[in-house]
Amino acid sequence: MALPPYMTTGQRIWHYAFKVIAVGLFIFLLFPLLTIIPLSFNAGEFLYYPLKGLSLRWYDAFFSSPEWWRAMKNSAIIGFFATILATVLGTIAAVGINRADFPGKQFLLGLLISPMMIPLVITALSLYLFYARLGMNDTYIGLILAHAILGMPFVLITVSATLQSFNTNLIRAGASLGASPAKVFFDIIMPNIAPGIASGAMFAFATSLDEVVVVLFVAGPDHRTLPRQMFTGIREQLSPTILAAATVLIVIAGLFMLVLEWLNRRNEKFAGPMETKG
Secondary structure, three states: OOOOOOOOHHHHHHHHHHHHHHHHHHHHHHHHHHHHHHHOOEOOOOOOOOOOOEOOHHHHHHHHOHHHHHHHHHHHHHHHHHHHHHHHHHHHHHHHHHHOOOOOHHHHHHHHOHHHOOOHHHHHHHHHHHHHHHOOOOOHHHHHHHHHHHHHHHHHHHHHHHHOOOOOHHHHHHHHOOOOHHHHHHHHHHHHHHHHHHHHHHHHHHHHHHOOHHHHHHOOHHHOOHHHHHHHHHHHOOOOHHHHHHHHHHHHHHHHHHHHHHHHHHHHHHHHHHHHHO
């Protein structure tokens, strides 16, 4: 893309320098991933370069291991139900907070997003002590609720951001035509904020899939998730199988990022005509 002719020499130099800096930072952030992925294809049994050859033996060990499969199953079950719960609660909270104006609104908002600001160790210890009184440690329900608490703020933030561009006149129009509040929400509000809900749901699922601190406190031996299995493997037996599992997580995260980018672009294209009409 050609630069505008009115740019000075200094502006042109800064333009290209900024691009070089941005690319350098991008490579710096991705460098750990770029070292992990090739090692997962190493034919040797030790984690070092140069590679002893290329092999899929560690992926075979990962996908054929009952322990790793149980960890993947646990992560999928917990992540799925935690995402549903976090999405429902986060969406309801976002719609309620954005439509209402009451004293203490900002305090309530800060309270709802506090799980993403408080150190995870504090959250995990608090949940452990709370669950101990209720007998919910070492249970799927306890882990699902804990992961839903951690993922709900992401849904709240993304849905709230989507609601900023929502035309509230549509709600009044639906109510004036006799639609009930529930029908207005499902037929008018929800289709318009669907990209924000989907983005928040993926953030919530990614948070659950990546979480290990809370799992270490409240999960039992039969509820090991994939990150906890990786953490245990690093402590007990350092094997390239862990790198195969890490690569699988990286691929999943990459797919999430692609879907999120697609949703953001779709939301921008949809929001443009809505703002014009508003």
